[in-house]
Amino acid sequence: MFFVKGMPPFGTRRTHHVHVFDDAKEWKLRIAFRDYLRSHADAAREYAELKRQLAERFSNDREAYTLGKDEFIARICVG
Numbered sequence: 001m002f003f004v005k006g007m008p009p010f011g012t013r014r015t016h017h018v019h020v021f022d023d024a025k026e027w028k029l030r031i032a033f034r035d036y037l038r039s040h041a042d043a044a045r046e047y048a049e050l051k052r053q054l055a056e057r058f059s060n061d062r063e064a065y066t067l068g069k070d071e072f073i074a075r076i077c078v079g
Helices: 024-039 041-055 063-066 069-076
Strands: 002-005 016-019
Touching: 024 041, 024 069, 041 063, 041 069, 063 069
Parallel strands: none
Antiparallel strands: 002 016
16 A cells, blocks of 8 residues: 655645555565665666656556556566
8 A cells, every 4th residue: 555645636746655565575575676776777777767668658547557567576576
C-alpha cells in the first residue's frame, strides 16, 4: 500500500510518496533494488529511461506502467 500527498485535487504536484509493507521480504527486496541502482549508475540510467518510455506509453494506465517495470526489476533482483 502506498500513500501520496499533494496530488490533485489536494495539490498541484506530489510532495510525498510513502510505501507501507506488511511483508518484510517484500520490503527487503525493494531496498536491495534501490541500493543496487544507487551503486550501478548504468542500471539506474536504463531504469530511468524505461520509466520515461512507460510513462509516455501508459500515461493513463498506472497498472500497465507498473507491470512494464517488472521484467527489469526481476532481472536485477534475481540476477
